[in-house]
Amino acid sequence: MLLTRFFLPVLKENPKEAEIISHINMLRAGMIQQSASGIYSWLPLGKIVLEKISEICRQEMIKSGANEILMPTLQSAEIWKESGRYEDYGKEMLRIKDRNNRNLLYGPTNEELVTEIFRTHVKSYKQLPLNLFHIQWKFRDELRPRFGVMRGREFLMKDAYSFDIDYKSSIKSYNIMFIAYMQLFKKMGLKAIPMKADTGPIGGDLSHEFIIIADTGESEVYVERELLNFENSFQNINYDDDLQEEVNKFTSFYAATEEKHDAGNFDDKANTLIKTRGIEVGHIFHFGQKYSLPMKATISDKEGVNVPVFMGSYGVGLSRLVGAVIEANHDKHGIIWPKEITPWDYNIINLKIGDNDCDNICLNIYNLIKDNKIDVLYDDTDERTGAKLARADLIGLPYQIIIGPKGIKEQLYDLKCRKSGDISRLSYCELLNFIQTNK
RNA sequence: CGGGCCAUAGCGCAGCCUGGUAGCGCGUCCGUCUGGGGGGCGGGAGGUCACAGGUUCGAAUCCUGUUGGCCCGACCA
Numbered sequence: 453m454l455l456t457r458f459f460l461p462v463l464k465e466n467p468k469e470a471e472i473i474s475h476i477n478m479l480r481a482g483m484i485q486q487s488a489s490g491i492y493s494w495l496p497l498g499k500i501v502l503e504k505i506s507e508i509c510r511q512e513m514i515k516s517g518a519n520e521i522l523m524p525t526l527q528s529a530e531i532w533k534e535s536g537r538y539e540d541y542g543k544e545m546l547r548i549k550d551r552n553n554r555n556l557l558y559g560p561t562n563e564e565l566v567t568e569i570f571r572t573h574v575k576s577y578k579q580l581p582l583n584l585f586h587i588q589w590k591f592r593d594e595l596r597p598r599f600g601v602m603r604g605r606e607f608l609m610k611d612a613y614s615f616d617i618d619y620k621s622s623i624k625s626y627n628i629m630f631i632a633y634m635q636l637f638k639k640m641g642l643k644a645i646p647m648k649a650d651t652g653p654i655g656g657d658l659s660h661e662f663i664i665i666a667d668t669g670e671s672e673v674y675v676e677r678e679l680l681n682f683e684n685s686f687q688n689i690n691y692d693d694d695l696q697e698e699v700n701k702f703t704s705f706y707a708a709t710e711e712k713h714d715a716g717n718f719d720d721k722a723n724t725l726i727k728t729r730g731i732e733v734g735h736i737f738h739f740g741q742k743y744s745l746p747m748k749a750t751i752s753d754k755e756g757v758n759v760p761v762f763m764g765s766y767g768v769g770l771s772r773l774v775g776a777v778i779e780a781n782h783d784k785h786g787i788i789w790p791k792e793i794t795p796w797d798y799n800i801i802n803l804k805i806g807d808n809d810c811d812n813i814c815l816n817i818y819n820l821i822k823d824n825k826i827d828v829l830y831d832d833t834d835e836r837t838g839a840k841l842a843r844a845d846l847i848g849l850p851y852q853i854i855i856g857p858k859g860i861k862e863q864l865y866d867l868k869c870r871k872s873g874d875i876s877r878l879s880y881c882e883l884l885n886f887i888q889t890n891k
Numbered sequence: 892c893g894g895g896c897c898a899u900a901g902c903g904c905a906g907c908c909u910g911g912u913a914g915c916g917c918g919u920c921c922g923u924c925u926g927g928g929g930g931g932c933g934g935g936a937g938g939u940c941a942c943a944g945g946u947u948c949g950a951a952u953c954c955u956g957u958u959g960g961c962c963c964g965a966c967c968a
Contacts, residue, residue, distance in 0.1 A: 461901095463901095463902060463903095463918095464902075464903090464917060464918075464929065465902060465903050465916095465917070465918095466902095466903080467902075467903085468897090468902095468903070468904095468961075469960070469961060470961090471961080471962070486960090488959085488960090489959085489960065489961090543892095544966090544967080561968095590968085592967075592968090594966080594967070595892070595965080595966060595967085596892095596962095596963095596964090596965095596966085598961085598962080602968095603967080603968090607968070609968065661968090731968095732967090732968060733968075734968075735968060767968055768968080769968040770968095771968095772968060773968095803926075803927060804926065804927095807926095835929090836925090836926070836928085836929070836930060837926065837927050837928060837929090837930095838927085838928040838929045838930075839928085839929045839930095840927095840928085840929090841927080841928050841929085842928065842929050843929080845928090854927075856926085856927055857926085857927085858927060859927085866927085
């Protein structure tokens with residue numbers, strides 16, 4: 453991508469509406485623009501990252517055996533009355549009337565809708581287990597939206613819903629999602645910590661939150677040191693296997709958010725409990741027959757008896773993740789994208805546009821990187837060095853290739869690692885070699 | 892929903908107390924000199940001072956109301 457052809461409205465100064473680091477950086481890097489409180493437009497840079505995160509999540513869901521569907525943002529109030537939540541949900545639910553005065557709502561979640569889909573088509577235990585997921589915008593009229601996309605009113609979520617014939621097999625489905633979550637966060641280059649959680653208004657008896665550790669995170673968490681260092685051991689996870697043992701590996705550690713923390717529940721003899729901060733980016737619930745019972749989603753079992761189906765729901769806050777990633781990966785100059793979700797891998801910076809040598813070398817490297825199927829952004833704008841370098845740091849691509857007359861004279865080109873800040877001066881060959889071996 | 896604060900050019904702000912021709916920095920446009928960390932010089936464009944009403948000869952400024960936004964708290968992916 454040529455920067456002169458890319459819409460990247462960066463801000464030099466901090467917008468006063470933003471307080472936290474991810475919000476400031478997202479506005480400054482031209483990723484989002486606020487439309488109303490807690491509601492944002494996604495500009496090209498933000499959109500690319502949101503898409504990358506969504507795609508990793510989608511692929512892992514598919515791999516785990518889930519089927520992608522797409523449910524609407526607007527829902528009929530009818531099914532919510534069936535489940536009893538139309539009254540329960542309160543002011544967070546945005547209620548709308550259509551021209552015929554029918555009650556609609558902008559979906560804050562989709563248990564009712566997916567249950568309705570399920571019950572009209574699935575009648576037999578032979579069709580189970582089933583997991584349906586979708587990626588869709590939701591709206592919750594929060595008391596106080598804040599922190600940019602981390603706590604918006606409108607937000608993008610991946611929601612999966614599992615359906616099983618009995619308790620035992622529904623736990624299996626829960627475990628699959630548990631492991632899938634560990635996988636997908638890892639594939640985003642993130643360290644997510646599973647914590648036992650409250651089930652809240654969604655209800656149920658088993659639930660875990662997935663928390664990304666970040667100093668600037670919104671909630672305080674207590675974690676055993678070993679869990680922080682514990683690496684996903686599984687390489688090629690087989691979702692057909694019994695995953696209980698894998699899940700136990702994680703749940704055997706102590707980890708709790710401030711609200712759930714109880715020093716009495718953990719004997720910290722070795723003094724390994726760490727108090728840090730984190731951001732909730734995923735939440736999984738097993739809630740059994742809570743919705744299938746009132747909504748009459750029943751299936752016939754082997755004996756021909758109709759039983760309410762056992763369900764679970766599994767959310768990942770995709771738009772929130774964009775902010776969370778930045779909270780976990782930044783410095784005073786701006787964003788530092790993990791390579792897994794970076795909008796581009798390389799940022800070629802031509803310090804003297806219009807200079808034949810600079811232009812030629814840059815274009816040459818640009819095409820070569822593209823030929824290697826690597827994502828590259830070429831800063832071909834005619835601006836001052838300082839402005840270009842500051843902007844490159846702000847948008848945070850993993851590597852910057854800085855080309856200017858000084859380097860050309862010595863036939864050495866600067867390769868800067870955004871994360872470490874280290875700059876190596878490489879010959880053309882060394883640079884190509886680096887690019888090809890770092891795919 | 893309780894408490895605090897804000898609204899003046901695209902962005903960041905001053906002006907308001909003490910009413911009298913709307914200002915600064917950045918950005919933007921033109922020219923020029925520059926060229927390895929948000930440059931220099933010269934010139935230009937850009938604002939019904941959130942909205943409505945009131946006081947006044949005269950309101951960005953004083954008064955009343957409304958709307959929008961931010962922060963702290965209780966609540967949540």
